[in-house]
Amino acid sequence: MTDTTDQLVQNYKYRRDIMAVLLVVTFLGGTIFSIINFYRGLWPLATIELSYGLFSLWLLSRIKTTAHFQRWVSIYIVPFFVIMIYGLSLPQSSESIFVWILTIPVISYLLLGRKRGFWYSVVFIVCGIMSYHWRFMSVEQQISLNLAISANVVLSAALMMAFAHVYERTREENEARLLSLAGTDPLTGLANRMKLNEGFQQLSALASRHKAPLTVVLFDLDLFKTINDVHGHSVGDDALRHVATFLRENTRKTDLLARFGGEEFALLMVATSLENGFNQVDELRKKLLSTPFTTASCDIKITLSAGLSTYGADGEELNQLLNKADKRLYYAKENGRNQVIAHDDEAMQ
Numbered sequence: 001m002t003d004t005t006d007q008l009v010q011n012y013k014y015r016r017d018i019m020a021v022l023l024v025v026t027f028l029g030g031t032i033f034s035i036i037n038f039y040r041g042l043w044p045l046a047t048i049e050l051s052y053g054l055f056s057l058w059l060l061s062r063i064k065t066t067a068h069f070q071r072w073v074s075i076y077i078v079p080f081f082v083i084m085i086y087g088l089s090l091p092q093s094s095e096s097i098f099v100w101i102l103t104i105p106v107i108s109y110l111l112l113g114r115k116r117g118f119w120y121s122v123v124f125i126v127c128g129i130m131s132y133h134w135r136f137m138s139v140e141q142q143i144s145l146n147l148a149i150s151a152n153v154v155l156s157a158a159l160m161m162a163f164a165h166v167y168e169r170t171r172e173e174n175e176a177r178l179l180s181l182a183g184t185d186p187l188t189g190l191a192n193r194m195k196l197n198e199g200f201q202q203l204s205a206l207a208s209r210h211k212a213p214l215t216v217v218l219f220d221l222d223l224f225k226t227i228n229d230v231h232g233h234s235v236g237d238d239a240l241r242h243v244a245t246f247l248r249e250n251t252r253k254t255d256l257l258a259r260f261g262g263e264e265f266a267l268l269m270v271a272t273s274l275e276n277g278f279n280q281v282d283e284l285r286k287k288l289l290s291t292p293f294t295t296a297s298c299d300i301k302i303t304l305s306a307g308l309s310t311y312g313a314d315g316e317e318l319n320q321l322l323n324k325a326d327k328r329l330y331y332a333k334e335n336g337r338n339q340v341i342a343h344d345d346e347a348m349q
């Protein structure tokens with residue numbers, strides 16, 4: 001993975017930052033509360049809080065680099081909520097402790113994402129409310145007062161959960177949109193070069209594992225400059241869209257088609273040998289000849305030249321394969337255009 005996608009995903013860097021803040025807070029909070037609860041005689045709670053504070057300090061030193069971030073989040077978050085719920089149930093702890101319930105959805109959604117965040121929130125909010133309710137039951141207050149307290153906690157926690165849910169869903173949608181935009185050519189809607197690089201990593205790994213052929217094709221439209229010069233740049237743009245649609249409609253969904261730049265396109269043909277690739281691309285070349293681009297005033301005949309290379313024999317890196325395909329494409333151009341070349345000719349050596 002490269003460039004923009006890397007920057008966007010960055011292995012959930014923002015979640016690591018949030019987690020680091022939380023670890024600092026739980027280290028300080030755990031230490032301070034353990035001292036307070038020690039003096040109030042709440043020994044078990046003070047011991048648990050101190051241990052958890054020290055655990056947070058230790059985890060802080062690893063959280064930015066660990067390869068098992070999600071696992072550590074779960075290991076951290078479950079005892080965090082369990083201690084909170086235990087604290088909520090104690091009649092001796094402060095009545096204002098219920099505010100901690102409101103942190104459950106925020107922490108769950110921010111650290112675990114929408115789906116897991118939802119389930120963690122539901123489970124721990126319900127447990128927290130039952131636990132908080134229990135402490136008032138145990139001091140035998142009026143039932144109506146208990147219900148009013150519980151209703152307040154339920155409603156405020158539900159509101160926080162709804163906010164966190166909407167925030168996380170919007171963030172996920174925006175991230176998906178940005179990722180898709182980062183990999184799309186704006187003129188044709190095809191994949192761009194970055195997406196081609198990413199796709200190649202996946203498809204070449206599959207080709208290696210299944211010992212299947214993978215063919216790389218580089219197309220270049222012939223004398224495209226003339227179309228721009230004669231009809232104008234915006235007709236040239238429309239012509240590029242026409243070719244992109246033609247290629248998309250005449251290639252397999254499983255193959256990866258990309259605009260490589262300018263009037264060049266690239267295609268990764270999955271499970272296709274060089275010979276099969278040659279035959280298919282040559283059919284495509286002939287078909288494009290009989291599919292002119294129609295404007296309001298005339299039909300414009302577009303032809304293409306293509307060079308092919310194959311994974312393994314011509315290299316294992318995308319750059320090597322593109323260079324080889326480009327060399328053959330150049331040869332096709334030199335030899336009159338409107339043709340497909342899949343092998344090195346003696347003249348090319």
Ligand SMILES: Nc1nc2c(ncn2[C@@H]2O[C@H](COP(=O)(O)OP(=O)(O)OP(=O)(O)O)[C@@H](O)[C@H]2O)c(=O)[nH]1
Pocket residue numbers: 187220221222223224225226228232233234235236237240261262263333337
């Ligand atoms: N309209 C339009 N033209 C583009 C775009 N990108 C590149 N071009 C044009 O494509 C043309 C490519 O010209 P050349 O590299 O000389 O190649 P050619 O005219 O296709 O000739 P051969 O490749 O040798 O067959 C240039 O005129 C570029 O301006 C684009 O996004 N829109």
